[in-house]
Amino acid sequence: MxxxxxxxxxxxxxxxxxxxxxxxxxxxxxxxxxxxxxxxxxxxxxxxxxxxxxxxxxxxxxxxxxxxxxxxxxxxxxxxxxxxxxxxxxxxxxxxxxxxxxxxxxxxxxxxxxxxxxxxxxxxxxxxxxxxxxxxxxxxxxxxxxxxSTRLLFCNKTLFAQAGIAKPPESWDELKAAATKLQSVKGVKMPFGLPLGPEEAPAETMLWMLSGGGGYTDHNGSYTIDSSDNVRTFEWLRDEFVGKGLTGSGDPARTNRQDVFDAFCRGEVGMLHGHPTLMQQATAKGVKYMTAPLPGVKGKAKSTMGxxxxxxxxxxxxxxxxxxxxxxxxxxxxxxxxxxxxxxxxxxxxxxxxxxxxxxxxxxxxxxxxxxENATFYPADKTSWAKVSKDLKEKIGSVVKKGGDPASVLSEIKRDADSQEIAAR
Missing domain, CATH: 3.40.190.10 (Periplasmic binding protein-like II)
Structure with a gap:
């Protein structure tokens, strides 16, 4: 999962x-x-x-x-x-x-x-x-x-009500607006939880790529890690989300998925990407939540991650x-x-x-x-995927920091991935 x-x-x-x-x-x-x-x-x-x-x-x-x-x-x-x-x-x-x-x-x-x-x-x-x-x-x-498992956007209903947010966001503009409102609610440490730490960085990365119209590969199975869509996605995250404090004061590169899940279950996170198990954990802690499809650039994302x-x-x-x-x-x-x-x-x-x-x-x-049935899965059939996953865990968090360079880092990861594929033939 x-x-x-x-x-x-x-x-x-x-x-x-x-x-x-x-x-x-x-x-x-x-x-x-x-x-x-x-x-x-x-x-x-x-x-x-x-x-x-x-x-x-x-x-x-x-x-x-x-x-x-x-x-x-x-x-x-x-x-x-x-x-x-x-x-x-x-x-x-x-x-x-x-x-x-x-x-x-x-x-x-x-x-x-x-x-x-x-x-x-x-x-x-x-x-x-x-x-x-x-x-x-x-x-x-x-x-x-x-x-x-598949992933959906989880929203804390209590915090949404306190922030005056009527419904889950469907676009990036709405997502940013909601996170900005949540930023002013007492007790909210992360308006949006962004776990790009080593536990599950490849999953969070893929979710954002899909929401931005990109992904790890194209329809032919070739790597598209450094596509213009993917670069744009992480530039937006760097400038419009992390750079404006909408992911909290912590470093996303050191933030693990379970840490964000635990914080959501303590009522400290307004929104995050989650899988079905989070429902069980949140309910056990009495957190009222709602779920929705991933927000995309202009509207709901066309696909989620499976x-x-x-x-x-x-x-x-x-x-x-x-x-x-x-x-x-x-x-x-x-x-x-x-x-x-x-x-x-x-x-x-x-x-x-x-x-x-x-x-x-x-x-x-x-x-x-x-x-x-229509979810997009990791390119797990590629022998290079294990190395790509490792590279993402080590490097992707750096691109959303101030001064981070998404184009350079994504290109480096893609070059290594392509080299691995060639070597395996």
């Missing part, structure tokens, strides 16, 4: 990582039974709702139905799970399954099974097409979407059949809904999505679900 990604490793996850016994590389036992190793990301923000509980219960239920297959699970925070998997693979100890943020590097290196090699036809066909396509490298699907987190299966241990059985179980409608419902995320299968749309208890998610 960036990815999607909350707090540090929970106590439960840390204990599990520290105490879990080392598994053999092959995952097979003398009795003919097989032990699959799954490394997964933690979507919880405290030990009580750690994803470890979900996966352990799912693994037990699967083992009861498939007595010769066990699944051992290690769960890490989003701050470290991708690195952990990369280290395992580099050491020649790849897990059988990884549920993390990116797959393209592993696919390009020939380390992954394709979806066709793993899933039954009904399971593969049930994946929402637009998201499944984002899991392709050279038109072969290696990344299996696990959960999805995020998918990925499941992938490594070839190293040769457990293709057992992995496939487990994944068919993971992607059953019930199990998909159990996970997404717990964290207010979006299903990636048509069956679960249809069921969620028809369930009154998930009515707040409908606005996010309705955008999923």
């Amino acid at each position: 960036q990815r999607r990604r909350f707090l540090g490793l929970t106590a439960a996850g840390a204990a599990t990582a520290a105490l879990a016994p080392a598994l053999t590389a092959c995952g097979s036992e003398a009795s003919g039974a097989t032990t699959l190793k799954l490394v997964a990301a933690d979507y919880g923000d405290k030990p009580g709702n750690s994803s470890k509980k979900y996966w352990d219960a799912l693994a037990r239920e699967f083992h009861e139905k498939n007595s010769k297959i066990k699944v051992d699970v290690e769960v890490y925070s989003w701050n470290e799970v991708d690195k952990k998997v990369a280290e395992m693979v580099a050491a020649g100890k790849a897990p059988d399954l990884a549920q993390i943020g990116a797959y393209a590097d592993f696919a390009a290196a020939g380390k992954l099974y394709s979806a066709e090699q793993l899933l039954t036809v009904p399971t593969q066909a049930d994946l929402i097409a637009s998201i499944a396509k984002a899991g392709e490298v050279n038109r072969v699907q290696y990344g299996l979407p696990f959960v999805g 995020v998918a987190d990925w499941m992938m299966a490594f070839k190293q241990n040769g457990n293709r059949e057992q992995i496939g059985l487990f994944l068919d179980f993971v992607y059953s409608t019930k199990n998909v809904l159990d996970f997404t419902g717990q964290y207010d995320l979006l299903p990636v299968t048509s069956s679960a999505s249809a069921q969620m749309l028809g369930d009154a208890k998930h009515k707040d998610l409908r606005q996010f679900l309705e955008q999923l």
